[in-house]
Amino acid sequence: MRPPLPPFTKESAAQKVRAAEDGWNGKNAEKVSLAYSEDSVWRNRDTFVSGRAEIVEFLTNKWNTERDYRLVKELFAFTDNRIAVRYAYEYQNELGQWFRAYGNENWEFNAEGLMTRRYASINDLAIQESERLLVWEEGPRPQDYASLSELGL
Numbered sequence: 001m002r003p004p005l006p007p008f009t010k011e012s013a014a015q016k017v018r019a020a021e022d023g024w025n026g027k028n029a030e031k032v033s034l035a036y037s038e039d040s041v042w043r044n045r046d047t048f049v050s051g052r053a054e055i056v057e058f059l060t061n062k063w064n065t066e067r068d069y070r071l072v073k074e075l076f077a078f079t080d081n082r083i084a085v086r087y088a089y090e091y092q093n094e095l096g097q098w099f100r101a102y103g104n105e106n107w108e109f110n111a112e113g114l115m116t117r118r119y120a121s122i123n124d125l126a127i128q129e130s131e132r133l134l135v136w137e138e139g140p141r142p143q144d145y146a147s148l149s150e151l152g153l
Helices: 010-026 029-033 052-065
Strands: 036-044 047-050 067-078 082-092 098-109 115-127
Touching: 010 029, 010 067, 010 082, 029 052, 036 052, 047 052, 052 067
Parallel strands: 036 115
Antiparallel strands: 036 047, 067 082, 082 098, 098 115
16 A cells, blocks of 8 residues: 555645655665556657556666756646646756756556556756756655745746
């Protein structure tokens, strides 16, 4: 079981979103993969991923190439077992160029609260380091840090 469990309320869906954000900001691919079903299916940009082993490989590669990764997610909509999320994250590539990525995800969960499907559409915008908005110590976003809406993103 991976609480909160469906059917979601506005409060439990928001908790699920924050838990996902915290997990991804922790950058532990093995731990993050446990939030997904064994047969979870993803579409991430132009990459298709299936199952936990591929999720671990994908996330490991992602966080090895997207340095200084910081993510903020926000609940957009929900139903009984689905959640729509919008988010932004910032990272630096291996050449030192900073980017802000804007994305939307659609999630579907099983009765145990594990994500079975994740569909992500993401666009990258090159930014200057001085334009960064997601600046906190590595790890989860502090509870009192501005939300996506508060940041104007």
